[in-house]
Amino acid sequence: MVDYEVIVVGAGPAGLIAGSDLAKAGIKTLILDKKQEIGCPKRCAEGLSMNWFKRLNLEVKPSFCIQPMHGAQLYSPNGKSIMFKKEECQGYVLERKTMEKELAIQAVKNGAKLLMKNQVIGATRLNESEIKLEIRENDEIKYYTCNIVIACDAVDSLTSKMLGLNTKLDLREIDAGYQYEMTGITGYDENLLHLYFGIEVAPRGYIWIFPKRDGTANVGIGIGGYISSETKMNAKQYLDRWIASQPGLKDGSIIEVNAGTIPVGGFLEAMQFDNLLVAGDAGHMVDPVHGGGIGIAMEGGRIAAKHAIKAIKEKKYSKTDLEGYTKEWYETRGNELKKRLTARHLLEELKDDDFNYLAESISMDEALKIGNNSLSGLEKTILFTKKLITRPGLITLLMKYMK
Amino acid sequence: MAAKNNPNKCLYCGGCVGVCPVQAITLNDTKIVIDKNKCINCGACVKICSVSAMELE
Ligand SMILES: Cc1cc2nc3c(=O)[nH]c(=O)nc-3n(C[C@H](O)[C@H](O)[C@H](O)COP(=O)(O)OP(=O)(O)OC[C@H]3O[C@@H](n4cnc5c(N)ncnc54)[C@H](O)[C@@H]3O)c2cc1C
Ligand code: SF4
Ligand code: SF4
Numbered sequence: 001m002v003d004y005e006v007i008v009v010g011a012g013p014a015g016l017i018a019g020s021d022l023a024k025a026g027i028k029t030l031i032l033d034k035k036q037e038i039g040c041p042k043r044c045a046e047g048l049s050m051n052w053f054k055r056l057n058l059e060v061k062p063s064f065c066i067q068p069m070h071g072a073q074l075y076s077p078n079g080k081s082i083m084f085k086k087e088e089c090q091g092y093v094l095e096r097k098t099m100e101k102e103l104a105i106q107a108v109k110n111g112a113k114l115l116m117k118n119q120v121i122g123a124t125r126l127n128e129s130e131i132k133l134e135i136r137e138n139d140e141i142k143y144y145t146c147n148i149v150i151a152c153d154a155v156d157s158l159t160s161k162m163l164g165l166n167t168k169l170d171l172r173e174i175d176a177g178y179q180y181e182m183t184g185i186t187g188y189d190e191n192l193l194h195l196y197f198g199i200e201v202a203p204r205g206y207i208w209i210f211p212k213r214d215g216t217a218n219v220g221i222g223i224g225g226y227i228s229s230e231t232k233m234n235a236k237q238y239l240d241r242w243i244a245s246q247p248g249l250k251d252g253s254i255i256e257v258n259a260g261t262i263p264v265g266g267f268l269e270a271m272q273f274d275n276l277l278v279a280g281d282a283g284h285m286v287d288p289v290h291g292g293g294i295g296i297a298m299e300g301g302r303i304a305a306k307h308a309i310k311a312i313k314e315k316k317y318s319k320t321d322l323e324g325y326t327k328e329w330y331e332t333r334g335n336e337l338k339k340r341l342t343a344r345h346l347l348e349e350l351k352d353d354d355f356n357y358l359a360e361s362i363s364m365d366e367a368l369k370i371g372n373n374s375l376s377g378l379e380k381t382i383l384f385t386k387k388l389i390t391r392p393g394l395i396t397l398l399m400k401y402m403k
Numbered sequence: 404m405a406a407k408n409n410p411n412k413c414l415y416c417g418g419c420v421g422v423c424p425v426q427a428i429t430l431n432d433t434k435i436v437i438d439k440n441k442c443i444n445c446g447a448c449v450k451i452c453s454v455s456a457m458e459l460e
Binding site: 034035036039041043098117119121136154155156157158163167168169171174176177178225226228229234235236257258260261263 | 408414415416417420421422423424426429430431432446447449450451452453454455
């Protein structure tokens with residue numbers, strides 16, 4: 001007899017949804033997290049688009065959906081910007097720790113057991129239907145057995161590695177992130193996300209302001225994982241330098257300091273192994289263009305739970321039996337994300353001049369039309385072709401990536 | 404030689420853990436532990452850290 005049918009490692013968005021769905025289906029489920037408090041410290045700018053609320057059937061609750069967003073404003077290195085703004089709400093900036101606590105309460109209501117400050121430090125496969133996890137709670141070591149482990153333990157995922165699935169990230173497939181939650185700041189529209197591009201600003205990435213109402217916002221940066229060794233400046237130094245140059249921000253106060261890495265690309269080929277499913281950041285399930293991963297993690301957790309439920313009912317746990325999970329994830333999300341990886345590579349090759357050029361040559365009127373989605377596919381193609389024709393370098397780049 | 408963590412700078416984000424090719428680093432809530440016997444001095448953890456809290460020494 002195992003202690004739990006499924007143990008979920010990690011109580012982030014992926015693990016909480018997985019645990020919740022499993023328990024709802026009557027599966028004996030344990031969720032473990034090594035942190036002392038759910039959702040803290042956050043490694044996130046907390047933006048979640050409306051599509052995810054719909055896809056995941058997630059209720060928009062005022063307790064954690066604290067700032068509606070109506071679009072985004074993108075700034076080129078020379079300060080020109082393009083704005084995409086819509087009348088209707090496009091999504092929210094969240095108070096993630098509140099959301100995660102609510103998800104946790106729901107998971108427990110559904111029947112799951114959840115324990116914080118419980119770190120998985122060892123994992124062994126005893127036989128084809130049993131895994132033994134070694135867990136440290138304070139100074140105490142304890143062991144739990146289960147049929148299936150769902151690893152939702154993000155980039156510092158050791159669970160998968162201990163069970164034979166290598167989830168190591170290459171520096172080219174990861175961004176280094178750093179962020180302040182600031183308050184007492186001004187000079188930006190609170191209904192928009194603000195993204196700042198440029199080699200000097202944020203090489204191979206961008207700086208963001210994600211407003212959280214009342215002159216408060218997440219102000220952060222993501223840069224390529226290998227950048228700091230090339231330029232001898234780390235993410236914090238890039239962000240500090242930029243903030244010092246912004247009149248509305250430089251005198252602001254800092255109420256939280258966050259860091260984190262973002263897997264961008266390098267999706268695991270197999271999201272499953274014997275008695276193991278991997279979801280969320282642990283499987284590198286993140287949008288490679290903007291680094292958003294909350295929604296994708298929750299969706300991954302949901303699909304993983306579905307396949308774990310099936311496996312438990314059929315008592316089949318081998319990596320071949322669990323293949324359906326990887327297949328369904330790629331069909332639902334992975335294949336689309338792979339395409340977006342190509343777009344990321346294209347973006348990475350843009351020079352400061354190209355950003356400036358695009359920001360200057362697309363008029364506000366055109367930007368609004370793109371933002372409102374009032375252009376047909378053909379109109380969009382014509383618009384971009386017209387813009388690119390005078391810039392041969394950009395065309396060559398596009399051709400390279402359209403192959 | 405091995406990687407060394409500076410707890411005054413570290414924000415315990417786990418980024419270094421994810422890039423270590425030999426799993427020499429573990430993050431225990433708010434403590435980075437480096438297994439010196441495993442470390443191969445590749446420097447990946449130093450490069451990825453957003454606040455330069457890792458160094459090789
Ligand atoms: C700076 C930054 C900004 C971001 N901004 C956004 C954004 O605006 N919008 C967006 O959608 N996404 C954003 N992301 C990405 C998003 O935060 C992640 O994709 C998302 O949190 C992934 O969820 P998860 O459940 O997979 O992992 P996490 O939320 O990281 O949860 C993993 C959990 O596993 C636990 N854990 C790890 N190892 C163990 C162990 N051995 N034992 C027990 N527990 C363990 C950890 O403590 C942690 O709580 C951002 C990321 C960063 C770094
Ligand atoms: S990447 Fe840097 S800040 Fe993050 S845990 Fe490692 S040493 Fe600490
Ligand atoms: S130097 Fe390389 S091997 Fe050593 S701890 Fe850092 S990443 Fe791991």
